[in-house]
Amino acid sequence: MTTTRKDNGRPRADARTGTSGGARRRAKGSSTLASERREHLVKLAAELFAEKGYQATTVRNIADEAGILSGSLYHHFDSKESIVDEILTSFFDELAAANQAALAEGGEPREVLSELVRICFGTLVPHRAAIMVLQNDWNYLKQFDRFDYLNKAEAETERLWVGQIKRGQESGLFREDIDPKLTYRMIRDTIWVTVRWFQPEGRLDADGLADHYIKVLFDGISQHR
Amino acid sequence: MTTTRKDNGRPRADARTGTSGGARRRAKGSSTLASERREHLVKLAAELFAEKGYQATTVRNIADEAGILSGSLYHHFDSKESIVDEILTSFFDELAAANQAALAEGGEPREVLSELVRICFGTLVPHRAAIMVLQNDWNYLKQFDRFDYLNKAEAETERLWVGQIKRGQESGLFREDIDPKLTYRMIRDTIWVTVRWFQPEGRLDADGLADHYIKVLFDGISQHR
Amino acid sequence: MTTTRKDNGRPRADARTGTSGGARRRAKGSSTLASERREHLVKLAAELFAEKGYQATTVRNIADEAGILSGSLYHHFDSKESIVDEILTSFFDELAAANQAALAEGGEPREVLSELVRICFGTLVPHRAAIMVLQNDWNYLKQFDRFDYLNKAEAETERLWVGQIKRGQESGLFREDIDPKLTYRMIRDTIWVTVRWFQPEGRLDADGLADHYIKVLFDGISQHR
Amino acid sequence: MTTTRKDNGRPRADARTGTSGGARRRAKGSSTLASERREHLVKLAAELFAEKGYQATTVRNIADEAGILSGSLYHHFDSKESIVDEILTSFFDELAAANQAALAEGGEPREVLSELVRICFGTLVPHRAAIMVLQNDWNYLKQFDRFDYLNKAEAETERLWVGQIKRGQESGLFREDIDPKLTYRMIRDTIWVTVRWFQPEGRLDADGLADHYIKVLFDGISQHR
DNA sequence: CATGAATGAGCTTTCATTCAT
DNA sequence: CATGAATGAAAGCTCATTCAT
Known part of the structure; x- marks a missing residue:
């Protein structure tokens, strides 16, 4: 063997x-x-x-x-599924680790949330393929039991984000009239879906994108004097 | 005949x-x-x-x-492609018409933009399948010439949104430090991607979702005293 | 009914x-x-x-x-086969009748044979489709029992031609060193196959073609002093 | 590779x-x-x-x-078409080479023409299938661009034959009152079409057929004292 | 007579996978 | 490790034909 x-x-x-x-x-x-x-x-x-x-x-x-x-x-992989599995796993593992680290570092909810956003955008380049697959093919892949673990990982991530949002609301930093879970989902989707058009060589790199989004996310697009 | x-x-x-x-x-x-x-x-x-x-x-x-x-x-359709084409076309036609109507009505950029957002969320239920296909299968479908018209329609929609965002910036309503095109794309994606988890029977219906998003979009999630 | x-x-x-x-x-x-x-x-x-x-x-x-x-x-025909059957039957019936008439008229073998050749070429225009089908699709159609009658008709035609060739040989008009059956087949094929390229509007019409062929058939392409 | x-x-x-x-x-x-x-x-x-x-x-x-x-x-071939393509190509390549060789050898037009006839008959056994396909299925296959090369090859062959016939006419060997192109086509068709009934095991083999045909072709079926 | 809907069998082709060499 | 040949299941699609309306 x-x-x-x-x-x-x-x-x-x-x-x-x-x-x-x-x-x-x-x-x-x-x-x-x-x-x-x-x-x-x-x-x-x-x-x-x-x-x-x-x-x-x-x-x-x-x-x-x-x-x-x-x-x-088939000397290297036992199926096509196992190849994509490897791609996705390595992405999720890295993301989870980074998220944990951000949490561990602590700080105000706004800081933590900003860091989580930055982490997400940061995976756009090194894990482009995984995110692309998740965006385009998850609807197909989810039918296979072998990928159930992705749902679990996602649930854990959600728990983590929602926790920070609620903490921000409780401390009066974030508005009371937003739904934490809903807000998380929108943030999540908004970030990942950029993979479809994001060009690292373009005007804005991943960090630039993150900064732009953080601005809008926290303060909206309206002019606040 | x-x-x-x-x-x-x-x-x-x-x-x-x-x-x-x-x-x-x-x-x-x-x-x-x-x-x-x-x-x-x-x-x-x-x-x-x-x-x-x-x-x-x-x-x-x-x-x-x-x-x-x-x-x-095949008594009814030429091909599998022509079925999905019909689904997408009917969605795009309706969306374009509604967008035009919103534009025609005029109003402040914030009002127009809000209406555009509401229109998008409003298609979530009647055109769920089309949007789902666009989210999940566009990467595949785009390779066929017959769907080129979708790119054109999207370009037209972008022109329209970006125009409103710029108008808002010029009139001092929207922040100067956001990128209109980037912002449009994020709005667009954030809305459509909800089709993946949105449940019309859930806590929030499409209108509720729209309202929630409009709040966040214009003013962010931060508490502004 | x-x-x-x-x-x-x-x-x-x-x-x-x-x-x-x-x-x-x-x-x-x-x-x-x-x-x-x-x-x-x-x-x-x-x-x-x-x-x-x-x-x-x-x-x-x-x-x-x-x-x-x-x-x-299917109100007019009970199958695709029956349509082609009709096309072929009408051709064969007419050909057989014309052949019989030529025989009945009598004359020297060379005259009769010339007439038979002329009859064949004469069907090229009015029965183009039937001949085309016979040339191109007979290999497929022959598998169906319903077309067996075509073989019988062809056998009868062969009997008739071969008879004339033999008569010509016996009377010393035609060379002894040619095989009647073989010769018939070659004549037959040479004529019918022209349907593939024959253009009635071209330089030679069907009669012209017939004359040309009769010349070559009887006397060859060599210059005979 | x-x-x-x-x-x-x-x-x-x-x-x-x-x-x-x-x-x-x-x-x-x-x-x-x-x-x-x-x-x-x-x-x-x-x-x-x-x-x-x-x-x-x-x-x-x-x-x-x-x-x-x-x-x-499909491990071996791209498509059904590519199989028949291979059959036809190998036939045409061999035929063209043999024709070229005959031409190169030179000789009187009658000799060259005889040799060309013999070459054609000579392919009847080894390339029976290709010739059969050409006789029966060309009308269908010609619609595909991939077989255009066959038309070119045929045109080249025609050029070659017609050249010899004209040479024979100019040197007074062949009759003036025959049409070279027409004559070529009839010779060509007469030979290939035999594939439908030719049985190599029969009374005459391919060489026998060729000899028989050459006799008739040059001197006709009439008795020339 | 014609329509419109459907059948049912079959077509060429694709593709993940297996396995002896 | 890689090849080359094959599997087996399924895919999108075609087409002659039937039949109630």
């Missing part, structure tokens, strides 16, 4: 931290190479999923891009 | 205005009946597209829902 | 002679009108079969051409 | 000359084997096309004959 991960596609803890256990086990480091190959394939697939959509991307498309035959992909 | 429309799937003018020319022909009643049957099928398809997505919905799914065989659908 | 012929598609004797029995039965002559309508439809179908081929021509193509719906064709 | 040819179906030069480049690569042997499999499938398809016609032969028919599923054929 090799260390190649074909089982569930969910990265094990050590795979994410970068301290590959495989390297320790294999003097020659071949499993690390394998892992690099694997990550390369995931990246290629991600690009295609982002561009054409998950369903419209065939495993042959991915294989072609990698210069191999479609059947050969 | 028959009245069955299989050609381009784009509704004729009289079909959109509501003063159905077909009604006048009702003497034989067949053309109206045919049109009703057709509309019924479109509705069934729309429901399925909304729920499962365009690609994941098979023509057999649609036919099953209608209690006929898949081949029989 | 009307006099409309839906049964086997093979014209009854009186239908071919032109002295329509139907006219006698119906004072109003409606059946004659029906017959004209029917013949018109056959003509339209023939044109399409000639141009696109039998298989590639759909009953909808035919109906479209006639300005009716495909189902309506 | 693999050696499997799915692109245009037109054989590469080395595949036609017989000095298979694949043979050199035989070390692994896979590419040669693949090519053999492919050729085998083409042969099976050719047989079916010849017997039932191109349109009437389904890809399932072909797959059944090969003992595989219809979808599996």
Whole structure:
């Protein structure tokens, strides 16, 4: 048995931290190479999923891009689903970690919320494909049990945001007449959906977008003298 | 020559205005009946597209829902594409008309913008399927030339919104430090994306949602003394 | 029951002679009108079969051409096969009659053969479609029992031609070293296949073609002093 | 990059000359084997096309004959069209090469023409299917752009034949009162159409047929004392 | 006679996946 | 690890034909 991960596609803890256990086990480091190959394939697939959509991307498309035959992909992944799973998992894991860190740092609700917004916008470039898939293909992917964990992660995120909004209302910082849950959803969607047209090379980069949005979010578009 | 429309799937003018020319022909009643049957099928398809997505919905799914065989659908439509085309066209036509009407009525930019927002939220229920398809399947559909007209319609809508935002800035009503185009896109996306979780039977109906969003949009979530 | 012929598609004797029995039965002559309508439809179908081929021509193509719906064709014919059957039958009947007449007239084998050749070329215009179908679609149609009669008719024609060739050889008019049956087949094919490129409006009309071919057939292309 | 040819179906030069480049690569042997499999499938398809016609032969028919599923054929070919394309191309390439060789050898027009006739008859057995398809299905296939090259090839062949006929007329060998183009077409058609009834096992083989036809062509069927 | 709706069988093609080599 | 061949299920679509109205 090799260390190649074909089982569930969910990265094990050590795979994410970068301290590959495989390297320790294999003097020659071949499993690390394998892992690099694997990550390369995931990246290629991600690009295609982002561009054409998950369903419209065939495993042959991915294989072609990698210069191999479609059947050969199954040495690295046990299904097309497991590839996208890997893309999504890595995104969610990173996001959750960043969110936790922001929370841990503490501060006024406005500061925390701003930081959460900035974190979201910050994933737009490194996790473009995952967000694109979530925006375009989630309606399809949600039917598979294997992706249930995404709903759980999202619920947890919602809990966290809504908590901050309520805290802001209680401390008199935020208006009383807004619905925390509703407001969270709108913020969330507004941010993620930008992935469809956002161009990192454009006039505004991700940080610029975040700043712009934070302004509007907290104070609206009206002129307040 | 028959009245069955299989050609381009784009509704004729009289079909959109509501003063159905077909009604006048009702003497034989067949053309109206045919049109009703057709509309019924479109509705069934729309429901399925909304729920499962365009690609994941098979023509057999649609036919099953209608209690006929898949081949029989082709008596009414040229192709699967032409069905979704019909759904989208009817949405865009109605939206464009409503937008024009709002513009024509005039008023301060804040009033016009509020009305535009309300119009958008107002389509959430009657055109749920079209909006759902646009959110979930546009990335796929855009590759087909036949849907190019949607891009044109969207460009026109953008022109209209951005015009109002700029007018508001010029008259000192809206902040100078927001980007009109960017702001429009965020508003647009924030509204349409709600289709994914909006439940008309829930706590807030479409009007309630609109009001809530208009508040946040103009004045932000911060408490302004 | 009307006099409309839906049964086997093979014209009854009186239908071919032109002295329509139907006219006698119906004072109003409606059946004659029906017959004209029917013949018109056959003509339209023939044109399409000639141009696109039998298989590639759909009953909808035919109906479209006639300005009716495909189902309506089945009031006149009981199947697509019966339409082509009618086209072929009328061709073969006329050809057989002309051949018989040529035989009956008698004369030297060279004269008779020339006449037979001329008859064949003479059908090129009035029976273009039938000949085209026979050239292009016979390989497909032959599988259906209903067209077996065409083989019999062809066998009879072959008997007749071969008889003349043999008679010519016996009387010393034709070379001894040619195979009668083989020669017949080549003559036959050479003539009919011209339907693919023959243009009645071109440099040579059907008679011109016949004369040209007769020259070559009897004396070859070599210069004989 | 693999050696499997799915692109245009037109054989590469080395595949036609017989000095298979694949043979050199035989070390692994896979590419040669693949090519053999492919050729085998083409042969099976050719047989079916010849017997039932191109349109009437389904890809399932072909797959059944090969003992595989219809979808599996698409591992080897792009489409049904590309299979027949391969059949026709290989025929035309070989014919063109043989014609060129005959021309290059030179000789009196009568000799050259005789050789051309013999070449045509000579393809009757090895390329039976291609010729059959051309006779029966060309009327259908010609509508596809991909087969335009066949028209060009035919035009080139015509140029070549007509040139020889004219040369014969100028040198006084052939009669002046025959139309070169017309004569060519009749010769051409007379030869190819024999594919419909020619049986290599019969009384005359392809050479016998050719000799018989050459006799009639040059000197006619009349007894010339 | 014609319509309009539907049938039912079949079509070519696609595609994720498997597996012996 | 990769290939090449195949599977098997399903996809969108076509078409001759039927039949109640």
